[in-house]
Amino acid sequence: MIESDESGIDGRRWFALYTKPHKEYMVQGLLRHRDVETYLPEIAVAVQRRDRRSKKPFFPHYLFARLDPRGDQMAKMHWTPGVRRVVSAAGQPVSVPDEIVVHIRHRLATMVEEQPVAPFSHGEIVHVAHGPFEGLNAVFDRALSPQGRVRVLLELMGRLMAADLDLGDLL
Secondary structure (H helix, E strand, O other): OEOOOOOOOOOOEEEEEEEOOOOHHHHHHHHHHOOOEEEOOEEEEOOOOOOOOOEEEOOOOEEEEEEOOOOOHHHHHOOOOOEEEEOEEOOEEEEEOHHHHHHHHHHHHOOEEOOOOOOOOOOOEEEEOOOOOOOOEEEEEEEOOOOOEEEEEEEEOOEEEEEEEEHHHEO
C-alpha cells in the first residue's frame, strides 16, 4: 500500500473516495452512520431559489474518509452504496496527507461561487448584436446558466419564440 508519513496516532489516514454521480451526500451519511470520519469539500453558492442547496461539492464525485488501512473499513468501502472506488495508484489505495485536507478546508471556508447577474431584467427589450439573430430586438426572459446562457423571446413568423443565446450577444 502506498502510504504517506501522515497518520494519526490510531493509524487512520485520509483517503479519497470516488462516488457515483450526485451521491456524495448519501455516501457521507452512510459513512457517518458507521462512525467513519468524513469530509466533503463544499463551496458556498449564491442561490436565488429557496429549494436549492446553498452549498455544492467542490470536487464532484469525491469525498474524503479517514480510515485505518489495516482494518476491515477499507474493504467495506468497496461495498458501500454510492461508492465506485477508493482512489488508488498501481492498484493500491493512496492516502491523502492531513495537510492537504487542512489546506482544502481553510481555502474553501473563504470562497463563495458567485452566480453572474444578468444586466437585464425580465421583460426588458434587448438588441441581439451577434449571431444568427443579429439585428433583431428581443424580450429578455431569464438567465439560464452560470456560464452566461440566457433565454430571450424573439418575434418570428408572427409569434414569440424562445431562443437561448450567449449573454455577450445582447445589448
